Amino acid sequence: MDTTQLKEEICKALDSKKALDVTCVALEGLTSIADWFVIASGRSTTQVKALAENLEEIMEKQFGVAALRVEGRSGGKWVVLDYGDVIVHVFEEETRKTYSLEQLWGDGTNVARFEESGE
Numbered sequence: 703m704d705t706t707q708l709k710e711e712i713c714k715a716l717d718s719k720k721a722l723d724v725t726c727v728a729l730e731g732l733t734s735i736a737d738w739f740v741i742a743s744g745r746s747t748t749q750v751k752a753l754a755e756n757l758e759e760i761m762e763k764q765f766g767v768a769a770l771r772v773e774g775r776s777g778g779k780w781v782v783l784d785y786g787d788v789i790v791h792v793f794e795e796e797t798r799k800t801y802s803l804e805q806l807w808g809d810g811t812n813v814a815r816f817e818e819s820g821e
Contacts, residue, residue: 703765705787709738712790713816715760716742721753722795724816727807737787740816741803743795747778753792754781761785 709726716724721742730737744750754775761767771784779797783790791803804813
């Protein structure tokens with residue numbers, strides 16, 4: 703699975719469990735840490751944890767892809783899942799506003815909201 707396909711499957715998995723405002727930030731050429739950030743929100747710390755756990759399960763069972771590292775799971779305000787070239791940030795809504803990663807890493811042309819085709 704290439705990086706773009708990985709990003710798309712991650713977005714679909716988050717969207718399928720009602721993540722809010724799933725957004726992709728293209729980072730290629732901006733940093734060496736990753737090619738993409740996928741950013742999503744949950745309505746509560748419970749939903750943030752559930753979204754992260756569900757994403758891990760789907761990626762492992764359906765695609766054989768395990769996160770290299772997961773941070774923040776115990777707090778539930780922000781969970782980071784590292785899939786190599788795709789780093790996923792799942793935020794509680796207010797925490798996402800505080801960090802504003804889309805503005806920090808976006809230049810106006812490299813940020814796109816995920817929209818499931820056909821829905």
